[in-house]
Amino acid sequence: MNRNIIDQMTEGYVPDREELTELLKGGSDEYLFEKANELTMRVKGKKVDIRAILEFSSYCRCRCIYCGLRADNANAQRYRLSADDIVNTTLEAAQAGYRTIVLQSGEDPFYTEEIICDIVRRIKAGSDIAITLSIGERPYSELSAMREAGADRFLLKHETSDPELYEHIHRGDHLSDRTGCQKNLKALGYETGGGFMIGLPGQTLDTIAGDLLLIREIGCEMAGIGPFISHEQTPLAGEKNGDPLLTRRTVALARLLLPSANLPATTSLGVIDRSQLDLIFSNGANVIMRKVTPWSERTKYEIYPTNFGEEKDILTARKELEQYIESLDRIPV
Numbered sequence: 098m099n100r101n102i103i104d105q106m107t108e109g110y111v112p113d114r115e116e117l118t119e120l121l122k123g124g125s126d127e128y129l130f131e132k133a134n135e136l137t138m139r140v141k142g143k144k145v146d147i148r149a150i151l152e153f154s155s156y157c158r159c160r161c162i163y164c165g166l167r168a169d170n171a172n173a174q175r176y177r178l179s180a181d182d183i184v185n186t187t188l189e190a191a192q193a194g195y196r197t198i199v200l201q202s203g204e205d206p207f208y209t210e211e212i213i214c215d216i217v218r219r220i221k222a223g224s225d226i227a228i229t230l231s232i233g234e235r236p237y238s239e240l241s242a243m244r245e246a247g248a249d250r251f252l253l254k255h256e257t258s259d260p261e262l263y264e265h266i267h268r269g270d271h272l273s274d275r276t277g278c279q280k281n282l283k284a285l286g287y288e289t290g291g292g293f294m295i296g297l298p299g300q301t302l303d304t305i306a307g308d309l310l311l312i313r314e315i316g317c318e319m320a321g322i323g324p325f326i327s328h329e330q331t332p333l334a335g336e337k338n339g340d341p342l343l344t345r346r347t348v349a350l351a352r353l354l355l356p357s358a359n360l361p362a363t364t365s366l367g368v369i370d371r372s373q374l375d376l377i378f379s380n381g382a383n384v385i386m387r388k389v390t391p392w393s394e395r396t397k398y399e400i401y402p403t404n405f406g407e408e409k410d411i412l413t414a415r416k417e418l419e420q421y422i423e424s425l426d427r428i429p430v
């Protein structure tokens with residue numbers, strides 16, 4: 098039964114929520130992973146996109162209960178990079194070979210529409226690197242101005258498609274505002290990235306099925322799907338981390354539902370289990386991100402506990418990542 102649905106999905110069939118929930122239970126993993134890999138090879142080939150990510154502000158006005166950067170975490174370390182530092186670090190990343198940078202921050206109103214637009218214009222004047230903004234929800238007019246300034250992509254995860262769970266983990270914010278913002282991004286011509294967590298306390302397999310259907314409905318060109326990791330300075334301290342195998346299963350299903358989407362191997366998966374990170378490149382993932390955040394600030398940006406590794410310059414870190422991708426018999430681009 099599951100194999101039939103998987104076969105049909107490779108031909109464009111969209112299962113309903115119940116069928117997806119059945120697939121998420123496992124039982125056909127080997128077949129699912131094989132088909133997701135075949136489809137990835139057909140659509141993306143062996144290429145793995147390497148993208149830079151620059152975390153430019155650890156200030157956030159939000160209170161997401163899973164996140165170490167939440168506004169009411171008095172122990173979080175806060176920093177803001179200047180516009181000059183953001184532009185110069187991005188240009189350094191471009192010189193090291195990166196063709197896309199994700200400019201990410203908490204929801205920090207310090208960076209106004211004018212400041213972000215100025216940063217985007219200066220980067221575009223100095224390189225042809227594609228810019229992904231990951232700065233939280235903004236009004237339509239601001240998103241429009243940033244697009245006009247040259248921003249190419251926007252990453253805005255929904256984290257969970259269950260409206261009640263969404264309000265619980267985002268302290269009263271509404272899922273409809275988030276999906277409305279994602280629809281605005283699509284209308285403005287951004288390549289739109291979404292995504293969600295696996296293993297959030299209160300989540301069920303049915304919720305994950307809804308998450309998968311939502312990223313398809315929105316038409317996400319990129320979807321980051323990673324395991325929840327408990328942070329000790331949050332209300333979810335001590336909760337169980339997300340299951341890496343279920344994460345891989347979900348990414349494989351996302352590949353079948355969104356054949357041409359870019360699906361990253363998320364950092365959080367590698368934090369929980371490095372071997373699962375290697376495997377996910379044969380389950381549908383085709384993107385990996387590498388931090389280029391200055392080392393003076395890097396350890397302060399802690400949404401979840403992370404292994405920061407040894408200090409390296411941007412070029413050396415990129416070369417090492419290319420070698421890692423090649424060791425998996427894939428082609429870094």
Ligand code: SF4
Nearest residue numbers: 157159161164167203
């Ligand atoms: S998840 Fe993002 S928006 Fe929520 S508190 Fe953390 S940095 Fe802020």
